Amino acid sequence: MNNSVEIKNLDLQFGAVKVLQDLNLDIGKGEFLVLLGSSGCGKSTLLNCIAGLLDVTAGQIHINGTNVTWAEPSERGIGMVFQSYALYPQMTVEGNLSFGLKNAKLPKAEIAQRIKHASEILQIEPLLKRKPAALSGGQRQRVAIGRALVRDVDVFLFDEPLSNLDAKLRADLRVEIKRLHQRLENTMIYVTHDQIEAMTLADRIAIMRGGQIMQLGTPDDIYGRPVNKYVAGFIGSPSMNFLDGTIQNGAFKAGDLTVPLAGYDFASGGAVDGPTTLGIRPEHVTTGQLVSDAPIQVDVIVELIEPTGSDKLIDCQVAGHHFRVRMEGQASVSVGQTLRLGIDPARASLFDAATEERL
């Protein structure tokens, strides 16, 4: 019994609309799992099902080996943190932390001890007597995390907890959540639409679309070997370049570009002739002196430059497709200039043009 949360054949329907379909997911003890997807993909719905805030149509949910499919949220051994913090505004921070515990009729000493412990971890001791209205967004979210922490549970659920914060606070709190996970070693399930949050926090990421999990794997897996074109395009910023073409005689052809696929690691068997899409990330295209090491070289004309400080993003055309390349921030390049790019098939991804599955 190593799994903390097991989801078996989960279905959820609202009337005729299927929000989740035959969903299976096992989450190990102490694992940090991120549910990632664009809005409406069912990720928050799945989290609400795990929390017990939504009744499932079919299937089972097990937490710590117990079937909790029909248990009340408070009896499932979970703590939850919400996007809008959902603090009780009329109570002080201390009241917010203790209200659930008092209601569960825990001894006073135990409550005090748990609040002390949680507020130490989250560094909110000076705020205990204040009301939520007197706190900043980051402080409120810490209190909300504290409310989950004092419940002393094994599984934490986060529903886009950082989406209401500004960029800098988001980055700070992200690190804190990661630290918290390393310290507590609890199972955490985290919903987000922000791929940076997902990549930095997760042990494993589940990419969702249309109520189903498209790919479940480590951040490296998902970034390096996306199972289909959707995942490939969703992960990575700027997003992956796609070139439509065909495979002929073991080489990918698009317009005047030919890419021999000798170094490519096919998912099943080898190259099969037919229409194919080649995907390559802007950061995996080499420029400058490294070009000579790349198996494929192609000349392009620089159309647009977007400097971001650390990098420069170059817009150009390859085989009639819009193509972006990431260069070093210091690289000297100007619009209209001819640039030689190096492409390594080993770092590219090939997708079947019809099914969009990885080849």
Place this chain on the structure above:
Amino acid sequence: MASERPNQLFRNGSAKIAAIPMIVTALFVFVGGTVWTVVYSFTKSGLLPRLNWVGLDQYERLWATRKWLVAIENLVIYGFCMLVLVFVIGFVLAALLDQKIRFENTVRTIILYPYALSFVVTGLVWQWILNPEFGVESIVRGWGWESFSFDPLYNADIAIYGVLIAGLWQGSGLVMVLMLAGLRGIDQEVWKAARVDGIPTWKTYIFIVIPMMRPVFITTLVLVVTGIVKLYDLIVAQTGGGPGIATEVPAKYVYDMMFQANNLGQGFAASTMMLVTVALIVIPWAILEFGGSKNRG
């Protein structure tokens, strides 16, 4: 620079001009009328206002009149029951309606409809419903319960409760709609958080949701209380103050004195007493509510 700072008096000039009629109305009609009434309450005015001073005579007479004492007592009973019950009924209806039920719009409209009726119509309708000859009592007796008796409007001891029923029927809908709007304004995630914390629904309402609805409660309170204090037309239509003087209320006393008994001085004294009572309630509350507003988050 040639231009000078423009005169502050003329800033937003058109807006100030537009506000003048209302300012004049407020000053002359409300403040002026109030002062005038208070001044003439110390006179012996009969059919017409005259400045023949009698000191506190009108007030002494007022507090020695049984009709006035009954009126005050009725207002206290009606006011207290109305305030408590209209909030309880309105909130419970709103909470029930907030459960994502079907036909919510229909139900809400039906419950709000009585509020669209005037007090005169409400009074008449309930006068008929509570009439023993052809109202509830005769219907229940028609079913075979021969000894059934329900005629509040004909029993001086409980007649005011008959008026209360009509008032509740008319007023609950508005309170419900306001409360429903307040409930809808509560973040759904707060409910979720309370469920995860294992807090029962009723406790969530009392300790979390209702405190969050404080502004709505204050608005509703003001509406309900003003409705109670100016209670007049419902009484006239439903009971005419009867049986005897059992359902007299202060506003009706004022009207009767001024326009039926040709005793303006007495009417002014009674209305001044009403003003003082309202002021005694409102002023401390206003100081509490708005005085410390700078410290509020």
